[in-house]
Amino acid sequence: MGLKENLHKLKKKYEGKKMAPAFNALHTFLYLPNETTHSGSHVRAADDLKRTMNTVIVALVPCLLFGMFNAGYQHYAAIDETLRAAPLENFFTMDNFLMGCLTILPLVIVSYGVGLAVEFLFAVIKGHEVEEGYLVTGMLVPLIVPVDIPLWMLAVAVIFGVVIGKEVFGGTGMNILNPALTIRAFLFFAYPTWMSGDKVWVHGAVERSKEIAGGANLDAISGETILGSYAQNQEVMYSLQDMFFGFIPGSVGETSKLLIIIGALFLIFTKVGSWRIILSTLVGALVMGLIFNGVVDAGWIENTSKFYGLMSLPFWEHLLVGGLLFGAVYMATDPVTASQTNKGKWIYGFLIGFISIMIRVFNPAYPEGVFLAILLMNVFAPTIDHYVLQGNIKRRQKRLKVKTA
Amino acid sequence: MKLEEDLIIKFATANINLYKIMSKDIKVRKGLDLRLKGEAEKTISNAPKSKTFAIKPSEFHLVVPKMMVKEGAKVKVGDPIFYSKDNKDIKIVSPVSGTLTAIERGAKRVILSIIIEADAQQEVKDLGSLNVESSGAEVLKSRLLEGGCWPFIKQRPYDVIAEAETMPRDIFISGFSSAPLAPDYDFVLNGKEKELQAALTALSKMTEGKVHVGVRDKKSSVFSSLKNIELHSVEGPHPAGNVGTQIAMIAPVNKGETVWTLDAQNLVTIGELLLTGKFNPERTIAVAGSSVKAPKYYRTVLGSNLNGIVSDAGLNEDNVRVISGDVLTGKKEAKDGFLGYNANMVTIIPEGDDYEFFGWNKPIFNKVSTSRALTFSWLSPNKKYELNTNTNGEHRAFVLTGNYEEVFPLDIYPLQTLKACMVQDLDQMEVLGMYEVAPEDFALTEFICVSKQPHQEIIRKGLDLMYKEIG
Numbered sequence: 001m002g003l004k005e006n007l008h009k010l011k012k013k014y015e016g017k018k019m020a021p022a023f024n025a026l027h028t029f030l031y032l033p034n035e036t037t038h039s040g041s042h043v044r045a046a047d048d049l050k051r052t053m054n055t056v057i058v059a060l061v062p063c064l065l066f067g068m069f070n071a072g073y074q075h076y077a078a079i080d081e082t083l084r085a086a087p088l089e090n091f092f093t094m095d096n097f098l099m100g101c102l103t104i105l106p107l108v109i110v111s112y113g114v115g116l117a118v119e120f121l122f123a124v125i126k127g128h129e130v131e132e133g134y135l136v137t138g139m140l141v142p143l144i145v146p147v148d149i150p151l152w153m154l155a156v157a158v159i160f161g162v163v164i165g166k167e168v169f170g171g172t173g174m175n176i177l178n179p180a181l182t183i184r185a186f187l188f189f190a191y192p193t194w195m196s197g198d199k200v201w202v203h204g205a206v207e208r209s210k211e212i213a214g215g216a217n218l219d220a221i222s223g224e225t226i227l228g229s230y231a232q233n234q235e236v237m238y239s240l241q242d243m244f245f246g247f248i249p250g251s252v253g254e255t256s257k258l259l260i261i262i263g264a265l266f267l268i269f270t271k272v273g274s275w276r277i278i279l280s281t282l283v284g285a286l287v288m289g290l291i292f293n294g295v296v297d298a299g300w301i302e303n304t305s306k307f308y309g310l311m312s313l314p315f316w317e318h319l320l321v322g323g324l325l326f327g328a329v330y331m332a333t334d335p336v337t338a339s340q341t342n343k344g345k346w347i348y349g350f351l352i353g354f355i356s357i358m359i360r361v362f363n364p365a366y367p368e369g370v371f372l373a374i375l376l377m378n379v380f381a382p383t384i385d386h387y388v389l390q391g392n393i394k395r396r397q398k399r400l401k402v403k404t405a
Numbered sequence: 406m407k408l409e410e411d412l413i414i415k416f417a418t419a420n421i422n423l424y425k426i427m428s429k430d431i432k433v434r435k436g437l438d439l440r441l442k443g444e445a446e447k448t449i450s451n452a453p454k455s456k457t458f459a460i461k462p463s464e465f466h467l468v469v470p471k472m473m474v475k476e477g478a479k480v481k482v483g484d485p486i487f488y489s490k491d492n493k494d495i496k497i498v499s500p501v502s503g504t505l506t507a508i509e510r511g512a513k514r515v516i517l518s519i520i521i522e523a524d525a526q527q528e529v530k531d532l533g534s535l536n537v538e539s540s541g542a543e544v545l546k547s548r549l550l551e552g553g554c555w556p557f558i559k560q561r562p563y564d565v566i567a568e569a570e571t572m573p574r575d576i577f578i579s580g581f582s583s584a585p586l587a588p589d590y591d592f593v594l595n596g597k598e599k600e601l602q603a604a605l606t607a608l609s610k611m612t613e614g615k616v617h618v619g620v621r622d623k624k625s626s627v628f629s630s631l632k633n634i635e636l637h638s639v640e641g642p643h644p645a646g647n648v649g650t651q652i653a654m655i656a657p658v659n660k661g662e663t664v665w666t667l668d669a670q671n672l673v674t675i676g677e678l679l680l681t682g683k684f685n686p687e688r689t690i691a692v693a694g695s696s697v698k699a700p701k702y703y704r705t706v707l708g709s710n711l712n713g714i715v716s717d718a719g720l721n722e723d724n725v726r727v728i729s730g731d732v733l734t735g736k737k738e739a740k741d742g743f744l745g746y747n748a749n750m751v752t753i754i755p756e757g758d759d760y761e762f763f764g765w766n767k768p769i770f771n772k773v774s775t776s777r778a779l780t781f782s783w784l785s786p787n788k789k790y791e792l793n794t795n796t797n798g799e800h801r802a803f804v805l806t807g808n809y810e811e812v813f814p815l816d817i818y819p820l821q822t823l824k825a826c827m828v829q830d831l832d833q834m835e836v837l838g839m840y841e842v843a844p845e846d847f848a849l850t851e852f853i854c855v856s857k858q859p860h861q862e863i864i865r866k867g868l869d870l871m872y873k874e875i876g
Contacts, residue, residue, distance in 0.1 A: 042754065045772070338806070
């Protein structure tokens with residue numbers, strides 16, 4: 001008796017019971033089900049939703065691993081500035097990685113644990129199978145939060161995001177807003193002090209400042225993000241190389257542009273991610289960046305203005321700083337919440353990029369607009385699709401008119 | 406002088422344009438050719454004579470059968486067995502002479518199948534021959550109705566048996582099949598030019614437009630030399646051979662219009678009925694699929710029991726699925742099931758009712774996929790596959806977008822149309838193009854569907870709803 005037969009027997013035993021969805025979710029994780037076609041086409045293509053979601057996770061893993069190293073690196077570099085002189089030598093060290101494991105693995109565990117628990121609960125209550133949507137969300141969440149976020153906050157946010165962002169609409173495939181971004185938005189508006197500023201991006205910074213406030217005689221740790229520095233018209237201490245490779249403070253997974261580009265190419269190659277959305281988002285961002293550069297060049301804005309720092313940033317550098325690239329590749333492309341027509345995807349992506357940079361420039365208190373832009377366009381995606389469909393419908397009606405005329 | 410030249414050029418291009426409208430060269434760009442193992446070898450054998458035959462009313466969609474003969478009655482080939490409750494002119498006739506032994510019923514006493522036991526000596530009802538050239542449309546129509554050939558004519562919208570009273574805008578026939586392992590029509594129809602011509606001439610009188618025939622090659626097809634038709638060449642992957650694709654490329658169905666469609670092999674039966682007055686249910690079918698030992702063509706009869714063919718062709722394994730039709734649109738049959746009324750082939754492939762360890766994440770080389778998510782069928786586009794009936798995943802909500810469009814050549818949004826059907830939004834279904842489609846047009850989107858949604862069933866239910874509500 002192999003494992004396969006035993007599991008099959010258990011499956012039969014649970015059939016029709018309340019716990020069946022929970023058991024099946026685990027069973028199908030091990031084995032592709034023995035289900036055969038019973039209507040329509042007798043053969044089916046190899047891909048299922050699990051495989052699709054798994055592909056996205058594979059594309060995210062390099063970002064996660066890099067984020068672990070980076071968590072340690074930023075922590076030690078904040079204490080010892082000299083480390084930054086040679087980031088390559090001081091980055092991929094065991095110390096960094098261990099520190100990263102210590103800080104980031106709990107985030108991953110909480111995100112998956114809490115999120116999947118909610119998913120299982122809803123599946124059992126509503127009697128449907130556990131759908132795979134959360135596999136990607138659960139991976140995205142730890143990558144888009146600051147490293148030191150308290151775990152209970154994350155747990156609360158995940159529950160909120162999965163229930164309000166997804167399950168109330170009917171679960172995977174039915175949601176209007178991207179669940180991972182809903183979680184981030186919840187954190188941002190509920191606990192703003194933990195989501196921005198110069199203390200949250202480096203592990204240990206908040207704790208250290210508390211100790212200093214308590215009278216301890218220590219050097220403060222701080223790690224302002226590049227966007228934060230620009231927004232406050234401060235000098236930026238990182239080179240373009242640092243930004244591209246990702247040796248900078250920021251949310252866990254967003255810093256390495258190189259790895260995100262590799263992930264994007266993988267998603268496009270596997271045909272899982274929409275190249276239309278990725279490309280048009282970047283184009284939209286560049287266009288908005290160019291407009292702002294134009295404003296600066298035309299001398300319409302004083303260099304004392306609080307918008308000057310980000311407006312004068314060369315348009316292409318917008319792609320290197322902040323979470324724009326990460327958002328464009330992994331969040332905007334969520335097929336459920338994006339535009340569902342190919343034409344609509346161009347418009348949808350372009351507006352995300354365009355609005356991201358606009359929010360980024362005009363919101364110095366919290367200089368990152370990608371997640372707000374994506375959430376906003378999530379809401380408008382059905383509208384875009386509606387007009388694209390109208391084009392098709394009009395064409396059909398015109399055909400009829402030509403006939404009858 | 407210059408002006409004259411210009412005029413000549415203009416006149417010439419105008420002529421060319423006119424020619425294009427009349428006979429199109431269609432290029433289908435979107436689609437997918439499924440290459441499967443077990444293609445039928447081009448030799449024709451006579452199938453073992455079947456002792457029992459069956460007619461399944463469910464094959465004549467939306468026809469509520471009213472029996473015309475009782476159990477135990479003797480019937481001849483061409484004798485009507487039942488008529489449609491809604492239109493009593495539409496009769497389904499017996500493909501065999503023998504004794505009606507059983508009427509099998511299901512829930513609510515719906516007739517599932519009518520079993521006829523064959524006599525040793527076959528008698529054929531003779532209606533007398535007609536002169537097709539000189540007969541009018543009404544005479545020809547009533548002959549087709551009387552002789553049991555009417556159910557071969559389908560109509561769009563709704564993909565149901567055509568209404569005899571309507572005057573269709575055009576009639577469309579696909580002169581080839583691009584479905585997986587499909588029979589080569591030029592091979593099967595070879596030598597049937599006389600019957601085809603009779604049927605096509607008759608059909609051309611029943612429409613105000615034309616009889617359009619789509620073929621792979623305008624020069625070498627059996628249809629090349631035939632009259633009273635508009636020949637179109639069609640290039641490209643499946644579903645290029647689907648009549649729905651050809652309609653969309655030649656002249657799409659608009660709201661309020663009706664077109665008729667026919668399968669090329671049924672034309673032969675129609676032609677023979679008109680020429681000789683006899684219903685000839687003989688068919689040359691391909692028996693193919695990776696589970697068949699010796700895939701080849703068989704000469705058999707509609708409604709025949711399949712066990713003769715199955716045992717003659719031989720099986721490579723026991724656990725198989727027998728399909729009357731092709732793998733994308735055919736009907737599941739038992740090994741001793743029956744050949745469908747519209748089938749041009751029988752496909753036999755392995756059942757896939759087994760688990761596969763980590764089947765969802767390990768690299769896949771032996772299955773077809775349009776993605777490249779650790780699926781490697783893109784590496785070898787000409788490789789032939791041995792697919793089984795496993796769904797390769799569980800039913801999920803629609804998640805992915807944009808992938809159906811790659812295999813769907815019609816100017817219709819497939820995902821949005823499916824969703825409109827699911828929520829029964831009649832207005833939306835109407836404007837999105839449901840008048841133009843049949844379930845078979847959604848076979849490929851169903852094949853590649855990551856969420857394993859039953860596309861053809863959804864479209865069929867949508868069409869039925871429209872038929873009921875809008876009519």
